[in-house]
Amino acid sequence: MDIFAQLRKETILAEQENELPIFLAEHLLSIADNPHLYTDAYEDILKIVDMLPLYDTYGQTGYIGMGVSNLILEAAIRRVELKNISKKTI
Helix, strand or coil: CCHHHHHHHHHHHHHHHCCCCHHHHHHHHHHHHCHHHCHHHHHHHHHHHHHHHHECCCCCCCCCCCCECHHHHHHHHHHHHHHHHHHHHC
8 A cells, every 4th residue: 555545544544533624634545646746755654654543632632642633633743734735836
């Protein structure tokens, strides 16, 4: 399975099982559906795929703080999207 298919799968699972907000899922599914736009973001997408099973609406608030919160995930998505934007301006 390629990284974009994994991103799609993990996004849907996180939305169904971990209450991933729709606005984040929409961004992630857009990335998954447009792999040609994100060829330079492989490593960042891989990190997001690893984060999604750890997504927690209240991430980083517990004693151990092992979850991934909205802020962490949004920053990772922004990094991926910025690589696409910077590629267009070159």
